[in-house]
Amino acid sequence: MKSRTIEAVAAFALFALGTAACGKSGGDAPSSSPAPSGSAASAAPATLSYWASNQAPSVEDDKKVLLPELAKFEKQTGIKVKLEVIPWSDLLNRILGATTSGKGPDVLNIGNSWSASLQATGAFLPFDDATLARIGGKDRFIPASMSATGAPGQPPAAVPLYGLAYGLFYHKKMFADAGIEKPPATWAELITVAKKLTDPQSGRYGLAIMGASYSENAHFAFMFGRQHGAKIFDGKQPRFDDPEMAAGVKQYIDLLSVHKVVNPSNAEYVNDTQILKDFSAGKAAMLMIQSYAATAIEQNGLSRDAYGVAPVPLPDPLPANGKRVNSHVAGINIAVFEDSKNKDAALKFVEFMTSPEEQRILNAAFNSLPVVTSAYSDERFKTANIQVFQKVLAETAESMPMLEETAQFETLVGTAMKDLLAEAASGKVVDDAAIRAKLTKANQQMASGK
Structure with missing residues (x-):
């Protein structure tokens, strides 16, 4: 043994x-x-x-x-x-x-x-x-x-x-000040709300993320990939660069690269310390994070009745073969x-x-x-x-595949997303081709065992 x-x-x-x-x-x-x-x-x-x-x-x-x-x-x-x-x-x-x-x-x-x-x-x-x-x-x-x-x-x-499980934390006062009466229920609504709450000149953004945390990135790749019908593995064969997975990864990367509702500095955040402070201080209106975050949010000075929680919004309608998964x-x-x-x-x-x-x-x-x-x-x-x-x-939660190889998926795809977010933060164009190229490289690394 x-x-x-x-x-x-x-x-x-x-x-x-x-x-x-x-x-x-x-x-x-x-x-x-x-x-x-x-x-x-x-x-x-x-x-x-x-x-x-x-x-x-x-x-x-x-x-x-x-x-x-x-x-x-x-x-x-x-x-x-x-x-x-x-x-x-x-x-x-x-x-x-x-x-x-x-x-x-x-x-x-x-x-x-x-x-x-x-x-x-x-x-x-x-x-x-x-x-x-x-x-x-x-x-x-x-x-x-x-x-x-x-x-x-x-x-x-x-x-x-x-x-x-993951949920969408939202800052009630920021919503009220912007005339937003309820949390977004669909992904399109989330983008609309996040744009309305973003004002880079005042340092306020619609969302905060941990862009340098490859494990966090991989969780969203899994969740959003499943929404598009992606399978991480076929048996034990990696499928990281399938169109469905690429679409799920793009959904996350676009928050920074296309919609610009995330502060570019978030691409450097390895853990949750700063995003929780930003949310509590009114510098970020929403967080997609797990339930444990409530403790630190309140320790940072935002009272329990000053924020709400909703499910992470799903695309409506779901893409073909998509699954209603908004948490692992x-x-x-x-x-x-x-x-x-x-x-x-x-x-x-x-x-x-x-x-x-x-x-x-x-x-x-x-x-x-x-x-x-x-x-x-x-x-x-x-x-x-x-x-x-x-x-x-x-x-609406689904377990990540209980395979030996899942840890490798987290590292390879999560790191690819970290690199893509860093490129977006530096002003580079992160389009479909760039995303597919990174995922293909991760897929090849996985398949070769390197």
């Missing part, structure tokens, strides 16, 4: 190092059930190491949320949890290093779009039917979130922890390392973190969505904004 792990990680790392969350077929990986209670493994010292992803605006904010819950778990079970919150910029590198060395934590969070790619390393405990039963069963999880836990036909490499199934999964000496304790911790009570507490704190159905009885998840995200996740 170690040889296969090293080969899988090497292939994944070539394309995916540094990928931000929200992401291999390990069909021959041996299924390893945890040791039963009372075994030598369960008699090991009851201390778990846990790598948590950075969900809050800062690592310290994460600790403020998590540490009281870990203390609660220790009081209930006697199992101590040693916490390390790892920024997204470092998390995948740390995980890949752990899979090759065999020296990982007992429990860790992973971006769900990484599930199939990491699964191929053989480094994670498979959640087969018996293991799922030990944490409360598969049926308590929301089906959409379970769809992003590993390769089809294989036991999941992880289970859902935090649910996320985003979110965070929780996994157990196969080499853990404390599998019993680790599974008790996974059961605790995905219990209805903890799902209510944690997802309310992180402005994410519960991944277990029963948690939605909480009033905190019945607000208008949260219900928008719930509806999107349940009805």
Whole structure:
């Protein structure tokens, strides 16, 4: 297994190092059930190491949320949890290093779009039917979130922890000042509204984007590509430069290159810090971003009643063979390392973190969505904004392909879009031919394995 792990990680790392969350077929990986209670493994010292992803605006904010819950778990079970919150910029590198060395934590969070790619390393405990039963069963999880836990036909490499989906945040005062009464419902309306709200001389734009984030770019390539009927892969053959995918990518690039409703400086934004500040300060009227953004928006000074959320608009009518997809199934999964000496304790911790009570507490704190159905009885998840995200996740979100190659799609196509946005920001013409050329190059790189 170690040889296969090293080969899988090497292939994944070539394309995916540094990928931000929200992401291999390990069909021959041996299924390893945890040791039963009372075994030598369960008699090991009851201390778990846990790598948590950075969900809050800062690592310290994460600790403020998590540490009281870990203390609660220790009081209930006697199992101590040693916490390390790892920024997204470092998390995948740390995980890949752990899979090759065999020296990982007992429990860790992973971006769900990484599930199939990491699964191929053989480094994670498979959640087969018996293991799922030990944490409360598969049926308590929301089906959409379970769809992003590993390769089809294989036991999941992880289970859902935090649910996320894309939505359109809009600044109510900016809308009201411009005489706009409601958020756009179609893509054409979004362009019209964004143009009305754009005034470069005053530094105000209709939309803000993370143009230098290749993972974010790839998410929009997937979503908008699906709206045009694109398929990322045919089996495992890449189809990055199909006309449908090119049309989806153009839909996003045109926000800057054609419609000019995005500040050219956004082409340099690697993360969400600046766009959230711009939105809160009234420099950007709209954001297409996941639900977690609400925390930072409010910390930046925009009150909860000063912004609204709507679904990301769809083309109307949809192109031929287009799909009603305005989010990928985003979110965070929780996994157990196969080499853990404390599998019993680790599974008790996974059961605790995905219990209805903890799902209510944690997802309310992180402005994410519960991944277990029963948690939605909480009033905190019945607000208008949260219900928008719930509806999107349940009805118009689609999981990115659970293939080893999906991580490579994110890197190659996302980077191509980053380059195209940079060209548009510099004043170069980014037309259909330029877009197809970049996507063809990405497709060739994928097909050749380079």
